[in-house]
Amino acid sequence: MKKIIFGIAFIIFFSFLIVSAVNMRTFGEPTISEMDDYFIENAQSETGANNVVTSIVFDYRGFDTLGEATVLFTAVVGIVALFRGGKK
Amino acid sequence: MKEMSRIVKTVTNFVYGFIIIFGFYIIAHGHLTPGGGFQGGAVVGSAFALLLVSYGSLNSNKFLKKDIFSLFENFGLTLFIVLGFSGLGITFFYNFLANSGSWFGDAAVIGINPGDMNTGGVIPLMNIAVGLEVLSAFGVILLTMARGAEFTKKKENS
Numbered sequence: 485m486k487k488i489i490f491g492i493a494f495i496i497f498f499s500f501l502i503v504s505a506v507n508m509r510t511f512g513e514p515t516i517s518e519m520d521d522y523f524i525e526n527a528q529s530e531t532g533a534n535n536v537v538t539s540i541v542f543d544y545r546g547f548d549t550l551g552e553a554t555v556l557f558t559a560v561v562g563i564v565a566l567f568r569g570g571k572k
Numbered sequence: 573m574k575e576m577s578r579i580v581k582t583v584t585n586f587v588y589g590f591i592i593i594f595g596f597y598i599i600a601h602g603h604l605t606p607g608g609g610f611q612g613g614a615v616v617g618s619a620f621a622l623l624l625v626s627y628g629s630l631n632s633n634k635f636l637k638k639d640i641f642s643l644f645e646n647f648g649l650t651l652f653i654v655l656g657f658s659g660l661g662i663t664f665f666y667n668f669l670a671n672s673g674s675w676f677g678d679a680a681v682i683g684i685n686p687g688d689m690n691t692g693g694v695i696p697l698m699n700i701a702v703g704l705e706v707l708s709a710f711g712v713i714l715l716t717m718a719r720g721a722e723f724t725k726k727k728e729n730s
Contacts, residue, residue, distance in 0.1 A: 529679070531692065534680055535608075538608050542694075554649070559713075560645065564712065
């Protein structure tokens with residue numbers, strides 16, 4: 485009984501995958517590119533940095549980088565808490 | 573962890589300074605060339621790993637101090653958050669130094685060009701903050717794990 489339910493669920497999800505794969509754009513044609521064009525044209529004049537990737541990471545999406553730095557800090561705190569035990 | 577042979581230590585003495593300088597170059601030029609704070613910090617951290625492996629964890633405690641790394645880590649993250657809050661007059665993480673004429677405030681030349689150090693606004697400062705944080709995070713993780721390994725080995729032997 486369980487196997488039949490799992491099989492039906494698998495077929496349903498797999499049919500969704502097939503439908504979305506058929507409806508995809510042809511390979512090599514980009515999707516909507518307004519945001520990319522905005523970054524490529526305005527990043528250098530707005531942020532003054534030549535490296536557009538850095539200007540996205542540290543300026544347009546600085547909040548994301550703050551999260552990454554905090555995750556790293558939390559990892560370090562966890563490792564120190566794990567390995568600290570005992571006297572010297 | 574025991575120290576390695578004299579050959580390894582000599583090569584380490586030659587190489588580690590160059591690795592650290594290269595890492596700081598990647599951090600400082602993050603707004604001009606590929607790379608940035610995370611990558612450069614990882615490079616400097618690999619130099620610390622080389623020192624730790626070749627000199628052994630007991631000897632390297634003399635020149636790699638965990639407290640100093642911990643201090644730098646806190647300083648880096650705090651500097652990053654302070655820089656994020658400084659642009660709060662307009663939005664969070666606003667680049668308030670770009671094109672302002674002050675620190676790192678020159679306007680970049682539009683188009684393909686080698687670039688000027690004195691551009692980018694708040695981005696180079698943030699690169700330095702993140703780089704400090706990542707390199708000291710590497711140092712803290714390496715030293716703490718080496719000490720933990722030493723501790724367990726002592727416990728198994730006793």
